[in-house]
Amino acid sequence: MSAPGELAALMAAAQQGDEQAYRALLEAVQPVVFRYLRRRLSSDAAAEDVGQDVLLTVHRVRHTYEPSRPFEPWLYSIAKSRMIDHLRKEKRLKSWQISVDVLPEVSGELAVRGMDALKDAVAALPPTQREAFKMLKVEGLSTEEAAERAGVSVSALKVRAHRAYTAVKRAVVPDSED
Numbered sequence: 001m002s003a004p005g006e007l008a009a010l011m012a013a014a015q016q017g018d019e020q021a022y023r024a025l026l027e028a029v030q031p032v033v034f035r036y037l038r039r040r041l042s043s044d045a046a047a048e049d050v051g052q053d054v055l056l057t058v059h060r061v062r063h064t065y066e067p068s069r070p071f072e073p074w075l076y077s078i079a080k081s082r083m084i085d086h087l088r089k090e091k092r093l094k095s096w097q098i099s100v101d102v103l104p105e106v107s108g109e110l111a112v113r114g115m116d117a118l119k120d121a122v123a124a125l126p127p128t129q130r131e132a133f134k135m136l137k138v139e140g141l142s143t144e145e146a147a148e149r150a151g152v153s154v155s156a157l158k159v160r161a162h163r164a165y166t167a168v169k170r171a172v173v174p175d176s177e178d
Helices: 006-015 019-038 044-064 071-096 108-123 127-138 143-150 154-172
Strands: none
Touching: 006 019, 006 044, 006 071, 019 044, 019 071, 044 071, 108 127, 108 154, 127 143, 127 154, 143 154
16 A cells, blocks of 8 residues: 555545546555455455445545545445445345255246236335335345435334335235234
8 A cells, every 4th residue: 555644645635626636546545445355255256346336435425534534544444334235235135045956846827926916015015115115125225225215214214114024925925924
């Protein structure tokens, strides 16, 4: 990494609109960020994806950097945060996957009816519940991200989502007990 203070100076100049300083900053931090992530993530592809997200986040929140403070801890906190978000999303996705040796036979008609029932159940939800369901289960957002987008508290979003899950389950599996 560059000499202590050099990155902070580049970021301060970038905050003042110096495009050359900003380019130099990104070129200097990119390999450092990727190296940091490669040591902590399971694959190079994941490190590349998260690394790009880190650089985008640096760009989006560069105004929050305080030039009087060290740059590296600010950068690494962003990298750590993006990495944790990635790991949480990966964990959520894996929890939905089912590992089986042989998939059960499902007739095409039964599968279509099941998908139609699911689509109908989601479409029948009140708009706020449908929005919560789609953000959490289709888009894979965290509850915090979804709550922010919906403009409600995390608790309110969780209530909406729980009600949506219950209604969808009742519609798709009519004999289910909640």
